[in-house]
Amino acid sequence: MATDTVEGMSSHLRGLTVTTLAALSGLAAGVAANEIAAGAGDRLAVAVLIAAIVVQFPILSVLGVDIDDFSAKDYLFVGFMTFSLWFVSWGILMTTAAL
Numbered sequence: 001m002a003t004d005t006v007e008g009m010s011s012h013l014r015g016l017t018v019t020t021l022a023a024l025s026g027l028a029a030g031v032a033a034n035e036i037a038a039g040a041g042d043r044l045a046v047a048v049l050i051a052a053i054v055v056q057f058p059i060l061s062v063l064g065v066d067i068d069d070f071s072a073k074d075y076l077f078v079g080f081m082t083f084s085l086w087f088v089s090w091g092i093l094m095t096t097a098a099l
Helices: 011-036 046-062 070-093
Strands: none
Touching: 011 046, 011 070, 046 070
């Protein structure tokens, strides 16, 4: 309605922001893991992944997403999306021997 005021983000924009940031963080973590880690067995790559997941929540807060309303499902979504894109991008970079 025209008299309603908008407070915060719409649910669509919130979902788009969370998904985009998780995907870009996963890709960046995959590239960083390829540069930092010595190989597939290097645990430093997992540290890069965990850092990429943790650093997203303050960024989401700055972007205007109310992370106080996040449920366990939201945290799992961010972690899974970041892990998935990290795993795929790092795997592709390792198998192609890209620099």
